[in-house]
Amino acid sequence: MRFLQLLATVGVVCLALAPPPSASVSAFFLPNISSIPPSLLPNVSSPAWNAFRNFSGCHAGERRDGLANLKKYFRYFGYIPETPSNFTDDFDDALASAIKTYQHNFNLEPTGQLDDATLTQLVRPRCGNPDIVNGSTAMNSGKAESLSATHFHAVGHYTFFPGTPRWPDGKSDLTYAFLPANQLPDDAKAVFSRAFQRWAAVTPLTFTATDSYTAADIKIGFFSGDHGDGEPFDGVLGTLAHAFSPPSGRFHLDGDENWVATGDVTTSSLSSAVDLESVAVHEIGHLLGLGHSSVEESIMYPTITSRTKKVDLATDDVQGIQVLYGGNPNSNGSSSTPSTSQERETSDGGEPRAPGPRWAGRAIVAVGLGMLLL
Ligand SMILES: [Zn+2]
Ligand SMILES: [Zn+2]
Numbered sequence: 001m002r003f004l005q006l007l008a009t010v011g012v013v014c015l016a017l018a019p020p021p022s023a024s025v026s027a028f029f030l031p032n033i034s035s036i037p038p039s040l041l042p043n044v045s046s047p048a049w050n051a052f053r054n055f056s057g058c059h060a061g062e063r064r065d066g067l068a069n070l071k072k073y074f075r076y077f078g079y080i081p082e083t084p085s086n087f088t089d090d091f092d093d094a095l096a097s098a099i100k101t102y103q104h105n106f107n108l109e110p111t112g113q114l115d116d117a118t119l120t121q122l123v124r125p126r127c128g129n130p131d132i133v134n135g136s137t138a139m140n141s142g143k144a145e146s147l148s149a150t151h152f153h154a155v156g157h158y159t160f161f162p163g164t165p166r167w168p169d170g171k172s173d174l175t176y177a178f179l180p181a182n183q184l185p186d187d188a189k190a191v192f193s194r195a196f197q198r199w200a201a202v203t204p205l206t207f208t209a210t211d212s213y214t215a216a217d218i219k220i221g222f223f224s225g226d227h228g229d230g231e232p233f234d235g236v237l238g239t240l241a242h243a244f245s246p247p248s249g250r251f252h253l254d255g256d257e258n259w260v261a262t263g264d265v266t267t268s269s270l271s272s273a274v275d276l277e278s279v280a281v282h283e284i285g286h287l288l289g290l291g292h293s294s295v296e297e298s299i300m301y302p303t304i305t306s307r308t309k310k311v312d313l314a315t316d317d318v319q320g321i322q323v324l325y326g327g328n329p330n331s332n333g334s335s336s337t338p339s340t341s342q343e344r345e346t347s348d349g350g351e352p353r354a355p356g357p358r359w360a361g362r363a364i365v366a367v368g369l370g371m372l373l374l
Contacts, residue, residue: 048125048235048236048238049123049237050123052066052070052073052122053123054066055114055119056116056119057115058114059091059114060092060095062090062091063088063089064091066089067087067088067091068086070122071094071095073122074099074102075087076130077131077132077302078135078137079101079102079131079132080094080095080098081135096112097112099111099114100112101137102118102122102131103118104137105131105139105140105292105294106121106294106303107140107294121303124304124305125237125238125239125240125303125305125306126238126302126303126304127239127240127241127242127279127282127283127286127292127303128231128233128240128241128242129242129243129286129291129292131291131292133161138159138291139293140294141157142155156319157293157295157316158290158291158293158298158317158319158320158321158323159290159291159292159293159300160289160291160320160324161289161291164289165245165247165289166246166288166289167246167247167288167289167325168247171217171247173206174208174217174218174249175207175209175210175212175215175217175218176192176196176207176209176210176218176220176249177210177211177213177215177219177220178192178213179213179221179222181221182221182255187261187262188259188261189209191261191262191277191280192280193207194277195277195284195311196284198281199284199313199321201328201331202318202322202328202331203288203321203322203325203327204325204326204327205288205325217249218287219249219250219251220251222252222253222255223252223253223254223255224254224255224256225256231252233254233256234254235254236256236257236258236272237274237306240254240257240274240279240304241253241279241282242283243283243287245286249287251283251284251287253279253283257272258272258306259273259274259275260273260276261277264309265307265308265309266307266308267307271306273307274304274306275310277309278308278309278310279304281299281311282300285321288321288324288325289321290317290324293316293317295316297314298317299311299312299313299317300316
């Protein structure tokens, strides 16, 4: 509860400060904002992609204002090839094809239409890393895990970056550090430590915090908007974070999100509250070499609704990471952890981006572009 008072005071002060452009953000985390008066909370009205909901029922051959923005969304996440021409507001074949592939990746009926189920998925907050790199998608390819007719035939959907980059064999003890300018509180740092341990438990890898940001293998930083890597963050919700493939180690989080570092995110009064550990576990998967998976229970599924906690590795995640690194030699034979059923308290509410960093009940994360820069 002591943090609530911090929010009421520090939070307001932060909102009055203009964030430095293209720069890291300072931040504060509040674990529980459920009892904070709404008047002290940031506005919650316009999540990044909410306008897409207006396209419900829009179909091929139609022209609708703003469809060009939807095409940009699909291009950003790899569903429309890079093209020099400007996008039009026409519902053309390229858009229909992108929608179909997206529906396939997210286990939706591949109608090629902007039906409500598809739009609901499209506007969910998500990782900024693309689902498709270099035009080929493996997200829902259904790799067979066992060819034995007498055994359970599991289907994996984990993916890797093009070329299957991984940390080299001689580099299994990795260090990580936080951007000093962020001045993260210990509670927030502890969240990352827990997230790393989830991956360490099922691999031979270890993760150790270090104070040397420049020397660390993995560099964690919260940024606002354009932060110099060509993948600007977009304010509240939308893209939350992005991470680069091995051995880059760059892990960026959107400093404008309402990050929850401690406390029960599912009961937050702020509809745009995002669980920091959930996003951290996902992004670390990228840092180690995993791409997105179409298995909704998996950590590497691209979207996460706000006010949702999802931190346990699913079988799909464990199988994928162990293809890259093998299992944990210190574990007693168990090669997987059970996936947990997810609480999916959907809330697509968001807020226009606030001028300053807020970590109250907001911790942050943006993941994103690593893959695009390969
Ligand atoms: Zn991702
Ligand atoms: Zn970045």
